[in-house]
Amino acid sequence: MGNENKPMKLAYYPGCTLKNQATNFDVSTVSSMAKLDVEVEELDRWNCCGTVHALDSDNVMNRVAPITNMIRVKEAQARTEGMASEFMTSCAMCYNTLKRANIDVKQRADALATINDFLSLETIKYEGDVEVLHLLEYLRDRVGFDNLAKKVTKPLKGLRVASYYGCLLVRPKEVAFDDVENPMVMENLIRALGATPVDFSQKTECCGAFHTVGKPDVIAERTDKIMGSAHEEQADLVVVSCPLCAFNLDFRQDDAKRLNPDFHNMPVLYFTQLMALAFGCDESALRFDLQHIDPLPILKTRGLG
Amino acid sequence: MDTTLRITTARAERGFVAKIEKISGQKLMACYQCGKCSAGCPMAAHMDVLPNQIIRLAQLGMQEQLLAARSIWMCVSCLTCNSRCPKDIKIAEVIEALRMTALRDGERNDYLKIMELSPEARSVLPPIATISAMRKLTF
Numbered sequence: 001m002g003n004e005n006k007p008m009k010l011a012y013y014p015g016c017t018l019k020n021q022a023t024n025f026d027v028s029t030v031s032s033m034a035k036l037d038v039e040v041e042e043l044d045r046w047n048c049c050g051t052v053h054a055l056d057s058d059n060v061m062n063r064v065a066p067i068t069n070m071i072r073v074k075e076a077q078a079r080t081e082g083m084a085s086e087f088m089t090s091c092a093m094c095y096n097t098l099k100r101a102n103i104d105v106k107q108r109a110d111a112l113a114t115i116n117d118f119l120s121l122e123t124i125k126y127e128g129d130v131e132v133l134h135l136l137e138y139l140r141d142r143v144g145f146d147n148l149a150k151k152v153t154k155p156l157k158g159l160r161v162a163s164y165y166g167c168l169l170v171r172p173k174e175v176a177f178d179d180v181e182n183p184m185v186m187e188n189l190i191r192a193l194g195a196t197p198v199d200f201s202q203k204t205e206c207c208g209a210f211h212t213v214g215k216p217d218v219i220a221e222r223t224d225k226i227m228g229s230a231h232e233e234q235a236d237l238v239v240v241s242c243p244l245c246a247f248n249l250d251f252r253q254d255d256a257k258r259l260n261p262d263f264h265n266m267p268v269l270y271f272t273q274l275m276a277l278a279f280g281c282d283e284s285a286l287r288f289d290l291q292h293i294d295p296l297p298i299l300k301t302r303g304l305g
Numbered sequence: 306m307d308t309t310l311r312i313t314t315a316r317a318e319r320g321f322v323a324k325i326e327k328i329s330g331q332k333l334m335a336c337y338q339c340g341k342c343s344a345g346c347p348m349a350a351h352m353d354v355l356p357n358q359i360i361r362l363a364q365l366g367m368q369e370q371l372l373a374a375r376s377i378w379m380c381v382s383c384l385t386c387n388s389r390c391p392k393d394i395k396i397a398e399v400i401e402a403l404r405m406t407a408l409r410d411g412e413r414n415d416y417l418k419i420m421e422l423s424p425e426a427r428s429v430l431p432p433i434a435t436i437s438a439m440r441k442l443t444f
Binding site: 015017057167170173180208212214222 | 329330351383387397430431432433438
């Protein structure tokens with residue numbers, strides 16, 4: 001991992017929700033990376049990733065927002081010593097949308113030329129030369145889970161954790177950095193933190209995503225099924241990498257309970273919060289106060305609260 | 306008695322098929338109706354026309370039935386169908402093309418009317434939810 005004496009510098013794209021409802025995801029990302037001696041530098045003037053990748057093949061307009069962020073990475077790289085032409089995001093939706101737009105313009109020179117023309121006021125042209133990384137991918141491939149395990153000061157012994165991937169980390173296969181049907185990267189991270197990974201049937205099933213806006217009844221059904229499956233396997237909590245999944249699986253549990261009186265409430269945390277907890281970070285890096293279902297009772301039961 | 310039934314696509318319908326194929330970038334006739342897309346669809350329970358049926362109707366150019374289907378608005382683009390299709394047809398892209406056709410044609414015809422939600426309902430939503438819903442369900 002780079003120079004022994006100097007921390008590595010990594011460009012970081014937080015995304016909108018990490019600066020709003022999901023600040024717990026933001027602070028736990030930055031704090032746990034600091035414990036791994038990786039200095040994350042938030043991109044200057046980053047903008048919306050576009051949230052969803054437009055699937056219509058004639059769409060160029062919706063690639064402008066994600067590609068503008070690639071230019072911001074080039075700018076950061078130009079002024080920062082030791083920064084590679086890549087950036088990391090911990091939000092699964094930002095990752096998916098930015099990565100897909102990047103793949104798309106690398107394959108379609110005409111679309112990239114149109115976007116560069118549109119962005120003619122930028123001082124740098126984008127040439128398809130930035131790489132998009134998800135934090136889990138970075139931890140696995142650059143840090144290594146063995147190295148990561150050495151930084152654990154408070155092993156999460158006895159904690160049973162179900163890893164929920166949802167859609168955006170594994171589909172489509174062009175953006176997946178693990179097996180599409182049975183990814184294991186989060187389970188391997190959980191194990192490195194000293195916790196017990198719990199297998200459950202719904203780990204790559206969709207949470208219902210944006211239907212939470214207009215059709216919360218649909219989300220209640222999805223949340224009941226997904227969280228119910230984790231409960232059946234005696235998980236203590238579920239970890240996620242997407243703030244939209246987190247909202248649906250955590251905050252919509254009240255709706256799931258109304259739909260199914262036998263529904264059991266269970267905390268939903270970001271994987272970065274578990275890392276920060278195992279690395280001994282304090283409450284300011286965890287922000288458990290922002291969870292809907294309080295994780296402290298189960299953490300206390302396991303001697304971790 | 307001649308019992309032959311010929312299923313043909315009329316000229317007007319062929320234009321619609323070509324449009325959907327162009328916007329989606331997919332070859333509709335590649336589908337052989339195995340049904341894997343519908344089997345794995347997390348929204349199938351909320352659909353009036355199942356994903357494999359959407360492809361069949363699209364092959365036949367049945368514009369009216371497709372654009373009136375609740376299904377095109379229920380698809381969340383989770384891409385489970387795409388990743389399991391043995392013919393590598395991107396069903397979600399076909400559905401996006403149908404949504405785009407409905408949203409782009411004629412008068413503004415948003416499926417989601419966000420201002421009709423109560424201020425309380427809107428205030429709890431994270432931006433990732435609101436923006437993705439509007440990107441998918443409004444013009």
